[in-house]
Amino acid sequence: MTTDPAPATTVAAVPSPAGPTDSSAAATSTAPVTDKASGATVQFVGLRRTFGATTALDGLDLTVNPGELVALLGPSGCGKTTALRMLAGFEMPDSGQVLVDGEDVTRIPAHRRDAGMVFQSYSLFPHLNARDNVAFGLKMRKTGKAERHRRADELLELVGLPTHGDRYPHQLSGGQQQRIALARALALRPRVLLLDEPLSALDAKVRENLREEIRRLQQDLGITTLFVTHDQEEALSMADRVAVMHAGRLEQCDTPAELYARPTTAFVAEFVGTMNRIDGVLAEDGKTVELLGQRLPVDGATELRGEVQVLTRPENVRVTAGGGQGAIVTGTTFLGSSTRLAIQLPDGTSVKADLSTHDAAALPAGTAVTLSLPDRPVLVDTRR
Structure with a gap:
């Protein structure tokens, strides 16, 4: 590792927490400050x-x-x-x-x-x-x-x-x-x-x-x-x-x-944006997961087996009125062009679903609904 000081370079024109910058520096460039810079790697x-x-x-x-x-x-x-x-x-x-x-x-x-x-x-x-x-x-x-x-x-x-x-x-x-x-x-x-x-x-x-x-x-x-x-x-x-x-x-x-x-880890999935966790059961081969009466492919290889949680965003949750799933709308939040529904599953899990405000108007609190997810790969994580 090189530890010797480098030849004089441009000094940051900003006072640091340690105080003003050192005055010893290379000769000042006379190029216009608005010229497009050559960014560094x-x-x-x-x-x-x-x-x-x-x-x-x-x-x-x-x-x-x-x-x-x-x-x-x-x-x-x-x-x-x-x-x-x-x-x-x-x-x-x-x-x-x-x-x-x-x-x-x-x-x-x-x-x-x-x-x-x-x-x-x-x-x-x-x-x-x-x-x-x-x-x-x-x-x-x-x-x-x-x-x-x-x-x-x-x-x-x-x-x-x-x-x-x-x-x-x-x-x-x-x-x-x-x-x-x-x-x-x-x-x-x-x-x-x-x-x-x-x-x-x-x-x-x-x-x-x-x-x-x-x-x-x-x-x-x-x-x-x-x-x-x-x-x-x-x-x-x-x-x-x-x-x-x-x-x-x-x-x-x-x-x-x-x-x-396409978050690659559960931490990224939950830290960036809003994320639902819905219980599911992973197949023995780890390639598909069953939840909400559906069987969906798993995104990426996993060592998990058995009971897991599927991570999905509110805009991916599809909601239709009626059905025998036992899910109930418990509340709504107006977000402008969209409305977020709070939905409770029979096991007590709370799921958020984002619908157009027009569609959400037909699903007030107390409405029995059925939930589903698009037929595409989902991220799975251990149950909490």
């Missing part, structure tokens, strides 16, 4: 990190392709932020490597990595106006005042705040402050952009608008981006791929559509 190879008895990362392997936005998604304590901090250089692994374009940067200090980072808390300097906050990293590079102001103004235009350069953080809304933080992270044209739950402190409407803006900028600039979030909607709507983590391990990394439609 990022690789985590066998990363392990423990904090006392807690294992934060347990052999993480993940590759992020040039210009790709990958969301690290998972519950608190799953290791997603630890992985991001290792790429930023704020955390060192117990073992494993962090590679950027094939170069081992595991032991290279944070200020010598070609990365920009945006934090949840904005981290703007309160005594600097927006223009000077954006230009802070350029000032540390000893870029001339006129040039850094020109580039800062260009970035303010890029993030939609061209008239806000003279305002101080306390004069800006939360969404505006986060746009300034994003502009500052982009000021030195990093090959890698790191976003640590940057939208979680914002209200819903601002969060929705800003995530669209971040995605547009990321695609326009071609910057390889890692986005840490616990919000499924953010991850699924913004990312090229979503890496679902659990207990320090990578459960599945796939496109949002693939992740939602």
Whole structure:
């Protein structure tokens, strides 16, 4: 493993938790900040990190392709932020490597990595106006005042705040402050952009608008981006791929559509979106499962046998009035164009089913119904 410092590289124009970036750096590029960047390939190879008895990362392997936005998604304590901090250089692994374009940067200090980072808390300097906050990293590079102001103004235009350069953080809304933080992270044209739950402190409407803006900028600039979030909607709507983590391990990394439609583990199935568990009996060959009076193929090989639970999403549950199944609608939740029915099976199992609001209107609470699933492979798990 290479541990010697690499030749001087672009410094992240973002103050880290440890303080401002080091001023020693390569000569400042004069290329326009709006030029499409050449995104880097990022690789985590066998990363392990423990904090006392807690294992934060347990052999993480993940590759992020040039210009790709990958969301690290998972519950608190799953290791997603630890992985991001290792790429930023704020955390060192117990073992494993962090590679950027094939170069081992595991032991290279944070200020010598070609990365920009945006934090949840904005981290703007309160005594600097927006223009000077954006230009802070350029000032540390000893870029001339006129040039850094020109580039800062260009970035303010890029993030939609061209008239806000003279305002101080306390004069800006939360969404505006986060746009300034994003502009500052982009000021030195990093090959890698790191976003640590940057939208979680914002209200819903601002969060929705800003995530669209971040995605547009990321695609326009071609910057390889890692986005840490616990919000499924953010991850699924913004990312090229979503890496679902659990207990320090990578459960599945796939496109949002693939992740939602074809989860490979029970954890992913239940963590991403809403999932029903319905009792079934697995055939001796493990290839089919019987439930709700149907026999369905099993998705993938399984070592399970006998009684299992089938995992299926509410939109896959078909509901018809009447029948001898003994299922009863116990409640409805209006969701706009769709309505979610709560249905109780005779054994007490509660099943959610999403129907068009028009169809659901004919199935009020108390209606006896029959449930079925589409004739396609289903995911099975051990009974709880």
